[in-house]
Each structure stands twice: as structure tokens, then as C-alpha cells.
Amino acid sequence: MAKKGRILSGHRPTGRLHLGHLEGTLRTWARLQDDYECFFEIADWHALTTGFEDTDLLRENIEQVAIDWLAAGLDPERSVLFVQSDVKEHAELHLLLSMVTPVSWLERCPTYKDQKQQLGDEKTAGYGFLGYPVLQAADIVIYKADTVPIGEDQLPHLELTREIVRRFNNIYGPVFPEPEAKLSRFSVIPGTDGRKMSKSYGNTIDLSDSPEVITQKVRKMFTDPEKIYKGDPGHPDKCPVFVYHNIYNQGRTQPIKQGCESGELGCVDCKVEVIEHLLAALEPLMERRAELDANRSLVREVLAAGAETARAVATDTMEEVRQAMKTAAPAATNP
Numbered sequence: 370m371a372k373k374g375r376i377l378s379g380h381r382p383t384g385r386l387h388l389g390h391l392e393g394t395l396r397t398w399a400r401l402q403d404d405y406e407c408f409f410e411i412a413d414w415h416a417l418t419t420g421f422e423d424t425d426l427l428r429e430n431i432e433q434v435a436i437d438w439l440a441a442g443l444d445p446e447r448s449v450l451f452v453q454s455d456v457k458e459h460a461e462l463h464l465l466l467s468m469v470t471p472v473s474w475l476e477r478c479p480t481y482k483d484q485k486q487q488l489g490d491e492k493t494a495g496y497g498f499l500g501y502p503v504l505q506a507a508d509i510v511i512y513k514a515d516t517v518p519i520g521e522d523q524l525p526h527l528e529l530t531r532e533i534v535r536r537f538n539n540i541y542g543p544v545f546p547e548p549e550a551k552l553s554r555f556s557v558i559p560g561t562d563g564r565k566m567s568k569s570y571g572n573t574i575d576l577s578d579s580p581e582v583i584t585q586k587v588r589k590m591f592t593d594p595e596k597i598y599k600g601d602p603g604h605p606d607k608c609p610v611f612v613y614h615n616i617y618n619q620g621r622t623q624p625i626k627q628g629c630e631s632g633e634l635g636c637v638d639c640k641v642e643v644i645e646h647l648l649a650a651l652e653p654l655m656e657r658r659a660e661l662d663a664n665r666s667l668v669r670e671v672l673a674a675g676a677e678t679a680r681a682v683a684t685d686t687m688e689e690v691r692q693a694m695k696t697a698a699p700a701a702t703n704p
């Protein structure tokens with residue numbers, strides 16, 4: 370069956386993936402595999418843009434991301450799963466695209482300003498951090514991906530990629546398609562403290578956590594602050610635990626809501642029930658995860674095969690780029 374287009378997306382291996390990644394992107398990606406040619410990249414060079422000083426765990430994080438991906442249903446038979454730095458052509462294209470990208474475009478990127486504020490100057494003063502969107506553009510267009518699954522908040526980044534593509538194509542001729550956003554409503558799952566789940570907040574439930582650790586984390590989760598004792602009426606719409614019921618215990622959301630609001634249901638019992646359903650939902654992933662973790666050679670083989678496929682496409686694109694830029698050596702002629 371003809372595919373609708375080609376997708377490029379990825380994760381940075383900055384730590385363990387968590388429920389936010391699973392519900393936010395992985396489930397969507399797994400579904401897209403049927404309709405699109407998918408390239409999924411473990412973006413290790415992107416991880417260096419802010420984590421350049423601490424690389425001890427980088428290799429392990431890369432394999433852990435791959436394990437999570439495979440366990441969550443990304444299928445190497447249908448998608449290309451690879452590590453960014455295994456395809457050196459990304460670096461060449463990044464360099465060449467950086468020639469046509471004004472610094473002012475990068476400085477006005479909203480995520481650049483946000484991240485500078487959040488992470489501080491020490492981590493974000495480098496040239497690599499400023500050039501992050503150019504590397505991202507190279508990642509997408511080196512595969513001539515025409516579709517990028519993103520949430521609305523990432524639109525400015527994609528628009529920057531499109532601007533870079535337009536500039537390149539205007540100067541050198543039409544080499545790259547302008548990638549389009551495939552706007553997806555990614556589920557945002559709260560962390561254990563009720564804020565967005567994020568490693569930087571220390572509020573994650575990791576896909577590599579054991580059932581015991583998950584149980585402990587959910588037991589300690591924030592709830593509606595106005596419901597102190599069983600018997601107090603609660604507000605499920607203010608409670609992160611209720612969001613978990615909405616995802617993992619959908620058949621019981623009404624009675625949970627009523628029990629919480631009337632005070633009949635206490636938070637301890639409410640959490641016991643959600644833990645049971647969360648663990649049941651994660652069980653297949655955890656089993657697959659454990660098998661893959663014990664079989665690292667298989668994981669490495671998947672990534673090596675993915676890199677080979679990705680490299681073949683990237684090599685062809687770079688040949689076209691060099692021709693368009695007239696930097697390719699002329700073909701050898703017979704004397």
C-alpha cells in the first residue's frame with residue numbers, strides 16, 4: 370500500500386524515557402508506522418547541545434531509548450530506527466545549512482529564549498545550542514521528510530526549518546521539500562507533583578521503573594490539596610491521579626469522580642485502584658523491555674541496520690546537495 374509521506378521524528382537521549390514520552394509521542398508514532406515511511410532518530414548530538422559536559426551515560430541512554438522504543442511498538446521492520454551520530458552526513462548538512470541561516474533567525478526562536486531562561490547561560494552559551502534548529506532542519510531534510518508530527522508549541526521550530534529550506538532552494542535550486550506539520554494532539558500527562566512530567570522537575574514515572582518503584586511513586590503523588598481526609602469532598606479536575614484514571618481506568622472514571630466529589634472515596638483507595646490499572650497497562654511493555662534489556666546485541670543490531678538504511682538515503686541527498694551547490698568534484702575524464 371502506498372504510504373502517505375515520509376516522517377522524521379526523534380528523542381534526545383538525555384535520560385530515561387517516561388510515561389510522558391509514552392503517552393505523548395510513542396503511541397502516536399507507533400500508529401503512524403502503518404501510513405507513513407518513518408525515520409526515528411535517537412538524537413545524541415542534540416543531547417550534547419546542553420549536556421556536553423556529562424557524557425558518561427550517553428551510550429547507555431541511547432540503548433535505553435532504543436529499548437523503550439522497541440518495547441512501545443516501534444517496529445524495525447516498518448520503520449528506520451537509528452542513532453543520529455551514526456549518520457555523519459547530518460553533520461555535513463548542518464554545516465552547509467548553517468551558511469544560509471542568519472543568526473537573527475536563530476536568536477528569535479521562542480524555544481531558544483525559553484531554554485536560555487530555564488537552563489541559564491552556562492549551559493546555553495555555546496554555538497551548538499544556538500545552532501540546534503539548524504541541526505534539526507538537517508535531520509529532517511536529509512531524508513526529504515515531508516511530514517513532521519508535532520504539537521502546536523513546536524510549530525515555530527518547524528517554520529524555521531521551512532524558512533531554511535526556502536532559502537537553500539532559492540539559492541541553489543529545488544533540492545528539499547518543505548516539510549509540513551502533522552499536528553497531533555499529544556496527551557500531556559502530569560508528573561507525580563501535578564506539573565508536566567519532565568526529568569528536570571524530578572517528577573517522572575520512567576518506563577524502566579519496576580512495579581514496586583511505580584507503586585511508591587503513585588502512592589506519593591500529589592492530589593487535590595483541598596481533600597485532606599476521606600470524607601472531604603474532592604475535585605477530580607484538580608487532581609493528577611484522576612488524569613491517570615482517565616487514561617488507564619477509563620471504564621471507571623464516572624464512579625471515581627462521584628466517589629471523590631461526595632467524599633466516599635479516599636485518596637489511598639483511589640490510588641490503589643489506579644496503580645492496579647496503570648501496572649496492567651504497562652505490563653506488556655515491561656515484559657518486552659526486560660527481554661530487550663537482557664539482549665543488548667539485538668538492540669545494537671537494530672540500530673546498526675537502521676543506520677545503514679538511513680545512511681544510504683542521506684548519502685544520496687548529500688550527493689544532490691553537493692551538485693546543487695557546485696561543490697562536487699567533476700567526474701573523472703579519460704586522458
Ligand code: SF4
Pocket residue numbers: 592593596603604605608609610611628629630634635636637639640
Ligand atoms: S479521591 Fe482520587 S481523584 Fe479524588 S483527590 Fe483523591 S486521588 Fe484525586
